Amino acid sequence: MNKGISYITVGCRELPCRLTMGAMLLYKRNMQKDVSQMSGGDIEELLMFMWCCVKCACKADGVDFETDFETFCCQITPDDLNVWNEAMAQSGEDKKK
Structure with a gap:
């Protein structure tokens, strides 16, 4: 079971995104x-x-992700960032339970 795995859309690709060491x-x-x-x-x-x-989630899962930081930022919208922030906050709340 891959608890804590979530995905976000970057450009036209759905990619894993989670907090790792x-x-x-x-x-x-x-x-x-x-x-x-x-x-x-x-x-x-x-x-x-x-x-x-x-x-790091892509690297751990063997997903190709060669996008540099600036290009990544160009592909992210304010809505994408808000969705990600909400998911991270929810993940933190789930861990407190």
């Missing part, structure tokens, strides 16, 4: 700070975190 490490390497220090109002930080979650 790899995503947190990739975020830290790119932003030079931990996810726990992320500012919720900083759009670049949110998009970087989203990109890291997609990139």
